[in-house]
Amino acid sequence: MTETRQLTARDIGYALCHSCHLLNPYTDRPLPKGYKLICCRCGAPLKFRKTRSVGRTWALLVASMILLAPANYYTVMTVVELGYAQPDTIISGTLRLYHSGFVLIAVLIFIASVLVPFFKITGLMYLLYSVQRGKVRRVAHRILVYRIVRVIGRWSMLDMFVMSILLAMVQFGKLANVEPGPAATYFTLVVVLTMFAAETFDPRLMWMEQPERGVENE
Amino acid sequence: MEIKSQLHSLSAESLHQITACPDCDLLVRKQPLKVGGKAKCPRCGCVLYTNKPNSVDRSLAFSISGLILFVPANVYPLLSLDFSGRVQHGTVMSGIIEMYQAGISGVATLVLFCAVIIPLVKLVVITFILGCVRLSVKLKSLILLFRFYRAISVWGMLEIFLLAILLSCLKLIDDADVIFRGGFFAFSGLMACAVMISATLDEGYIWRHLDRSFYD
Incomplete structure (x- = not known):
């Protein structure tokens, strides 16, 4: 087996439309003002790679990391029961659920609100780092990280949905009541920004300019 | 059924028979699929196209x-x-x-x-x-x-x-x-x-x- 670089669409001056997955002829030469290349089937703008993917993803990641601080520092929800208010942050709320015996809920909320954002941010940082360092080995492992990040991202909204339902259900005045705290907004922003970050990252960069390892299964 | 077919050569008349992987940009030769089959990228495993029944x-x-x-x-x-x-x-x-x-x-x-x-x-x-x-x-x-x-x-x-x-x-x-x-x-x-x-x-x-x- 020889080490040959596999042929990509970009190599032959073609770009795959990311909207309808049709292969289109493409060039990144500057066009006369007012012209842009669009997909001949669906009309979506064509590009070899997502525009300024690395920079944009970094920006969104840094912003979401900054927002993670207030999201975990402030109260996310205050439960008022028999006149006694119990403010909780995301972490302390999960711990309280765990100690009150709601182990399953505590584990799921912990995964959705703590582990998923953490894995998304560190995972994307790892991918960006390896793209910028031009690391070519074990790219199969990194595409897996990328796919996991994309799939799990939406599930962080779980905590906010639970809060919305609790707010609707627990409306018994002084007896029992639920009040949201400022961390909810910060946390939602983290979820939205990390979802955008996963969108702006271009996985094709991971294979760029690299000699391919010998191909198995041939 | 999975089809993993890689492109080895390129000629003008085959251009309409090829597609690229959305995740890694690899060129792949399109092949007809059985009903219910899907084609995956030979390099990264991304699903390229499917043939879903009805x-x-x-x-x-x-x-x-x-x-x-x-x-x-x-x-x-x-x-x-x-x-x-x-x-x-x-x-x-x-x-x-x-x-x-x-x-x-x-x-x-x-x-x-x-x-x-x-x-x-x-x-x-x-x-x-x-x-x-x-x-x-x-x-x-x-x-x-x-x-x-x-x-x-x-x-x-x-x-x-x-x-x-x-x-x-x-x-x-x-x-x-x-x-x-x-x-x-x-x-x-x-x-x-x-x-x-x-x-x-x-x-x-x-x-x-x-x-x-x-x-x-």
Whole structure:
């Protein structure tokens, strides 16, 4: 087996439309003002790679990391029961659920609100780092990280949905009541920004300019 | 059945027979698929194209059912809570309204979009597109609509909302009697329809059809 670089669409001056997955002829030469290349089937703008993917993803990641601080520092929800208010942050709320015996809920909320954002941010940082360092080995492992990040991202909204339902259900005045705290907004922003970050990252960069390892299964 | 075929040589006449992987840009020779088969990228394993059986009819059935179920799922209460004699009903919207009143309008707006508006828009749009494809109605705007559908797709979060309902029940069931109402079952059905639409929808088929109807 020889080490040959596999042929990509970009190599032959073609770009795959990311909207309808049709292969289109493409060039990144500057066009006369007012012209842009669009997909001949669906009309979506064509590009070899997502525009300024690395920079944009970094920006969104840094912003979401900054927002993670207030999201975990402030109260996310205050439960008022028999006149006694119990403010909780995301972490302390999960711990309280765990100690009150709601182990399953505590584990799921912990995964959705703590582990998923953490894995998304560190995972994307790892991918960006390896793209910028031009690391070519074990790219199969990194595409897996990328796919996991994309799939799990939406599930962080779980905590906010639970809060919305609790707010609707627990409306018994002084007896029992639920009040949201400022961390909810910060946390939602983290979820939205990390979802955008996963969108702006271009996985094709991971294979760029690299000699391919010998191909198995041939 | 999986097809993993790599491109070794390139000639002009074969250009319409090749495609590229959306995740790694590798050029791949297209091959006809058996019904129910899918083609994967030989390098990164990304699904390139599928051949789903009766895709249009099945997705259309689920999308129409979804549209019907959307009404009871959002009108009727999902749950009722009996807290020592005082009964509280909760709909999807009442939680969102409570969030607005509690001052977290940003979160409320996102929940409104992810749990109500985007799922509804997705259902309406896909039913319209599939209906037009099924009846061979040729409209140029279908292309734009399907692009729009694909763009908002990821923001519909019905399955996450359903898990949230179940988790809230588990939490509330200790202090009060939780009664599952009609809205909950309609919502579960709605979620099942949404999941089945994405499972049965053959995007490649729709695109090929829209392409043809535009140039005919």
